[in-house]
Amino acid sequence: MPANRPTTGLERARRRRERRTLIAIVGALILVGVAVTYAAAYVTGLAPGSKPPAPPASCVRTTPPPAPQSLFTLNVYNASKDQGVAKRTAAALRSRDFTVGAVSNDPYGEQLDGVGELRFGAAGAAYAKQYVLPLFPGATLQQDGRTGTSVDVVLGGDAPSVSEGTPTPTQTLPADCAQYE
Template identity: 55%
Template sequence: MSGLERARRRRRRRSVTVLIVAALLVLGGFAYALAYWTGMAGGGSTEASPTCTPSPTTTPPESRFTVNVYNSSTRSGEADNFSDALKSRDFTVGAVGNDPYKKKLSGVGEIRYGTAGQAYAERFLKPLLPGATMTQDGRTGTSVDVAIGEQFPTVPSRSATPTPSASC
């Protein structure tokens, strides 16, 4: 075999090797792109992005129900502070004072209501007091009691609440 034939054979092998490597790179690129767009490679998302949903309204209809605020914690003045915050949000506040059941609540608190007041308690008070226990009692009216516990959060008055930006 002459030197010229060996050189041609090496060049041909080199060309075939380069073409195979290039074809594999192109094929790998297409496979990755497909996996990316279908979400298998972690880059694409199969879930829809969150849409803007209006926050639940916490302003009650006028005079539809009364909120009684009771302090069931060891801190004094909590019922007064929360009743002021509710009044600034246009709630009708009834009785304010210590818990008539004499309970001492270690959690956020308790929202007590009757059958007629359940919708009001869930729609208007539960969003203000996440973590509060919802308790249905035997009352007949639409009034709702809020018993403040040891871990009760500070609920700002309406004037201190920032207005949400229109990002939708």
């Protein structure tokens, strides 16, 4: 075909179709390439929004939840004839991760013969029943007008001795787990 030959409308339409087809094929190939690259980056963990690989089970550090005993304060009072009961009981409660406030003789000056009393306000009722009463079974529950979460343990003559708790063990991880910290 001579170069200067006039083109007909059909030939121009055919060339436009070929050009559009070529553009569509190149566009589709580019999209496939981008998708494959993103998928490879996602699998290797380099894509934005992808999660890092999970550490093996031997490298997961388990931290105990905060002790619920630290959410309220225990005041320990002696209402028995024995001396030093409140001090010994307070030390044992501290070793069990309780937050201990006042340690003294009963501020009401009562002498109790039974196990004792647990005094608390409306906000501390759940703490007294769930965490303190199991340590002093048989103690009388007495709700007073206080607004805070503190609980008073008033020890009577038959109060059980509370044993000291064991400290929470620390966890060491294997040396090959350093990359996950």
